[in-house]
Every structure is written in C-alpha cells, then in structure tokens.
Amino acid sequence: MTTASDAAARARLAAINQGPGDIAERNAANTVIAAYGRDPRFPQSGISSSDITRARLANINNLYNTQVAQARPTATPRLPNYGSTGGGGSRRGGGGGGAAPAPTMNQAMLDWIAGLLKGGAPTAQGATNLDLPDYAGRPLAPFDPSMFNQFRESWNQGVQSDLANAQTATSNMLNFLNTNYTNAFNNPNLTYATAGQAPGMTQQAMARYLQGQGVNPSLGAGVAAEQAQGDAGFGSLWRTLAANEDLAQRNRIANAQQYGTQAQQGITAAGRGGELGINLAQGQAQAAWQRAAEERAYQDYQMQQQIAQQEALQSWQRANQVTDANTAATNAYRNSELSALLGLMPQIVAAGGGLNLPSLQSLGLAA
Amino acid sequence: MAVTGYAPDIAGYQAQENDLQYRYNTDRATNAYGRFLSQQRGQRTLSDLSLGFNRQLPSYRASWGQRGLMGPNVNSGIMQRAMGNYLGDYARDYGRAQQDATQEAQNYDLQAAQLDAYLNNQMATLEQGKQNEIANAALAIEALRPYLGNLGGVY
Numbered sequence: 107m108t109t110a111s112d113a114a115a116r117a118r119l120a121a122i123n124q125g126p127g128d129i130a131e132r133n134a135a136n137t138v139i140a141a142y143g144r145d146p147r148f149p150q151s152g153i154s155s156s157d158i159t160r161a162r163l164a165n166i167n168n169l170y171n172t173q174v175a176q177a178r179p180t181a182t183p184r185l186p187n188y189g190s191t192g193g194g195g196s197r198r199g200g201g202g203g204g205a206a207p208a209p210t211m212n213q214a215m216l217d218w219i220a221g222l223l224k225g226g227a228p229t230a231q232g233a234t235n236l237d238l239p240d241y242a243g244r245p246l247a248p249f250d251p252s253m254f255n256q257f258r259e260s261w262n263q264g265v266q267s268d269l270a271n272a273q274t275a276t277s278n279m280l281n282f283l284n285t286n287y288t289n290a291f292n293n294p295n296l297t298y299a300t301a302g303q304a305p306g307m308t309q310q311a312m313a314r315y316l317q318g319q320g321v322n323p324s325l326g327a328g329v330a331a332e333q334a335q336g337d338a339g340f341g342s343l344w345r346t347l348a349a350n351e352d353l354a355q356r357n358r359i360a361n362a363q364q365y366g367t368q369a370q371q372g373i374t375a376a377g378r379g380g381e382l383g384i385n386l387a388q389g390q391a392q393a394a395w396q397r398a399a400e401e402r403a404y405q406d407y408q409m410q411q412q413i414a415q416q417e418a419l420q421s422w423q424r425a426n427q428v429t430d431a432n433t434a435a436t437n438a439y440r441n442s443e444l445s446a447l448l449g450l451m452p453q454i455v456a457a458g459g460g461l462n463l464p465s466l467q468s469l470g471l472a473a
Numbered sequence: 474m475a476v477t478g479y480a481p482d483i484a485g486y487q488a489q490e491n492d493l494q495y496r497y498n499t500d501r502a503t504n505a506y507g508r509f510l511s512q513q514r515g516q517r518t519l520s521d522l523s524l525g526f527n528r529q530l531p532s533y534r535a536s537w538g539q540r541g542l543m544g545p546n547v548n549s550g551i552m553q554r555a556m557g558n559y560l561g562d563y564a565r566d567y568g569r570a571q572q573d574a575t576q577e578a579q580n581y582d583l584q585a586a587q588l589d590a591y592l593n594n595q596m597a598t599l600e601q602g603k604q605n606e607i608a609n610a611a612l613a614i615e616a617l618r619p620y621l622g623n624l625g626g627v628y
Contacts, residue, residue: 264618268611275607282600290589298586299578304571305512306519312567316560319530321553325561329568336572340579344586351590358597362604369608376615383619 130445131222137438138226211453213461219450220464223443227470228435233428236420241413243406246399254388261384265377272373276366283362287355291348298344301333309333443469481610486603490596497592504588508581515574522570526563533559 290296302308307315309330313323447469454461466472537556542549 261618265615268615271611272608275604275611279601279604282604283597286596287593288589290586290593293586293589296582296586296589298582299575301572301575304575304578305516306523306567306571306574309568312564316564319556319560321557321560325557326564326568329565329572333568333572333575336576340576340583343583347586347590351593354594355597358601362601365601365605366608369605369612372612373615376612380615380619 128449130442130449131219131226134223134226134439134442134446137228137435137442141228141435211450211457211461216450216454216461216464217468219446220468223446223464224468224470226439226443228432228439230432230436231428233421233425236417236424238413238417241406241409243409244402245406246395246402249392249395251388251392254384254391257384258381261380262377265373265380268373268377269370272366272369276362276369279362279366280359283355283359289348289351289355291344291351298340300337301330304333440471443471481603481606483603486599486606490599493592493595493599497588500588501585504581504585508578508585511577511581512574515570515577518570518574519567522563522567526567530559 309326312326316325317323447464454463534556537549537552542552
C-alpha cells in the first residue's frame, strides 16, 4: 500500500530526476549507449571484457543492484539513507500536515552517481591501418637472344660455306697445277733434233766414205765439232727454258697457295666483321631491353610507392579521425559529467558538508 | 639483289680454254708440218749435194789422171792434197747443210716446246683466274652479305 509519504517521495524523486543533473546524466548515459551500442549498466551475455573492464562492470552491477535493492520494498526508487517522509511538521512543530522535508544527498548516492558517471565514460576507439593488396608489378620478360643466335648460326654457316668454297678453289687450283703440269722443255715425249738425228749420212758414215775415197777420215771432224757446239748451245737454251718453266710452275703453286691463304684470311676477317655486327646489334638490343626493363621497374616502384603513400595517408587520416572522435567523445562526456556534478551541487550543499566529494579517479577523470 | 645469284662465270673460262686449246692445236700442227717440210727440204739439199758431188767426183779424179798425177802406181802428193781439200770441202758443205737442217728442226722443236709451254702457262693462268674468281666470289659474298640483307645460307 502506498502511503502518502511514499507518494510524496516518488514525486520528489521524479522531480529530482528531471533536474539538469538528471538530464545531463541521461545524456551522458545516452552517449555511452551510443558509443557501445547498448547500455553498459545492464550487463548482457554478449559483453566482452575487452569493451568494459570487469571492474567497471562489477561496479556498475553493484550500483545497479544497490539501486534495485533499495527500490524493491516499495517499488519506488529509494535513495540511500532516504529520510522519513511520514508525519508532518514534527521539525517545525505544530502545523501538521506540511510537506515532508526535502531529501538530502547522502554519500551512497553521491558515490553511486560518481560510479555511474565513470561507467559512462566513452571508450577510446582504435584505428586500424589500411593495408591494400601489394602491387605485384609486371617485369619485362627476360631478354630473348634466340633471334641473334639464329642469325649467328646462319651467319657462321655462310662463313663456313664460303671458306669451303675458297678452300675448294685453292685445292682445285693446286691439283690442276700438280696434275696437268708437264715441263715442255723436259718432256721425254718432246725432244729436239740433234746432229745425230740429222737427215743424211751420220758422222760415222761420212768418215767411212772419206776413208773409202782415200783421204783422212778426220777431215770431217771440224764440221762435227761445229755441229756439237751448235747442239750444245741449243741444249743450253733448252735447259734454261726448262728451268724457267719449273720456276714458273713453282711460282704458280706458291701464288695459288698465297692467294688461297689470302682468300681464307679475307673471308675469316669478313666473317668476324659480320659476327661483330651481330654482336653489336645484340648488344644494342640488350641495352634497349635493359632500359625498358629499368623503366618498367621504376614504374612498378612508383606504383608501389603510390600504394604505400596511399596506405600511409589513409591510415594517418583514419588515425586522426579516430583521435578526433575520441577527443570529442571524451570532451562531451566530461562536459556532461561536469554538468551533472554541477547540477548535484545544490543537493551536496544541502547535505551540510558531510559528504566526501568524488575523486577524479572515481569519476574516471584521472588514472 | 640476292647473294645467291652471284657466281663466277665458269663457262666463260671454259670457252677461253677451248679457244686456247684450239689455237694450240692449229699452231702445233702447223709447226709439225713446217718441221716436216724443213726436214724434207734438208734431206733434199743433202741428197742433191751428194748427188752432185758424186757426179763430179769421177771427172775430178780423171783430170788428175790425164795430167799423169794419178794412176796405177802413181799417187802424187799434190793429188792427195787436192783430193783431201776437195773431199774435205764436200764433207764440210755436207755437214753444214746437215747442221742447217738440224738447227732448222731445232727451231721448230723450240717453237713446239714454246707452244706447249705457252699452252701450259695459259691454261694454268686461266685456271688460276677461274679459281681465284671463285675464291673472290666467296670473299665478296662474305663481305657483301651484311649489306645485301642475307645473313647466312649456303650458296
């Protein structure tokens, strides 16, 4: 049964709950609820110990249980050490029926409020760094020398072919010289006429003829000597020409060999020149490829740097945003806490100075 | 221009060799025929010389007999010396005619040998020119290949 005194107390409590301090408290609680997504004063099974420390949770629960226990007997919120509202005008004597004295703030109330305020402190949000997928890059395919190798192989085949042709030509020449050469002046099939082969009588026949005519056969010796001298002179000429032919043949052979060597050297030099050209072309191509590869690598590096800068910038911005949000939430909380405390000042003063003001630690304003 | 089309003119050399051989053959035949004529001419000269001498020799001997310088049991020193000179002159003229014929034949033989040598030299020169051109072609191909856009291949 609700007494008049209880009704009055409820009315007073309701009046108290609509004061500026109550409003600030509710605002703070709403801020906390908005930060957590629920009311931290009423623990639920899904609450994580990382969100609210167990100490804070226990404190809130204790305060809540105290509040519930105090309010339960009359189903009306009862403040700790709540003064009697019965009777009437006993303090002032006489004149009964007057309003009950205003409730005064007690220490338990003040502690409960301080704990509530502390529990409503916003929890700092943490910023997560941005980690974009790494840029894989697209390096150039390795330099492909196969075309140059093919050129080189084909070129060398050509060089070998030309060398073989030149060698064959030289070999044919030497073979021709050695096979077909016959010294015309030293050819057993081609002899020259001598006095012994002259037409008519031989010297012996002439000697016999002279002897038959009764004269000395030596009369023809002078002519025979002339013939012998003529043969000797012609033979000398013949042998000279034969030697000249052999010399010419040796010169031809030497010339053929020399020319063959020169051709070989010339072809070899030209071949090396061509191979050098291929090597130079490959070197230029490799240099061009190297430049392109370096440019590509630099582009990849730039992309990686851009992504890294983007990650850093985004992370930095996010961290600043979180810090700003945390600072704003803390400032709002503290303002509301201060407003709530200032709203309680009349009740605290009315308590007559017997209350211990909450410490900064109990209010969550200092570590 | 493709390098493949560049090759020595072998047929040209063969034609020159054929011409050379043809000229050699004609010159050599002409020489042989000339030598034959020369030999025949020398033979005739010697035959005529012997024939004339043998015809004159009996009358020459008889003139010595008419003068009583030669006959049975007569053999004068003057006649001996004169016969020696007469036969010596004959032997000398005959020998020199033989030598002329021989030297003329030798001249033909020399020309023949020179024709052979010339043929040998010219054939060698032509062959050398041909083989040199083949080698030169290989060298030229090698040197020109980079500029003709044909790097390799067998030609």
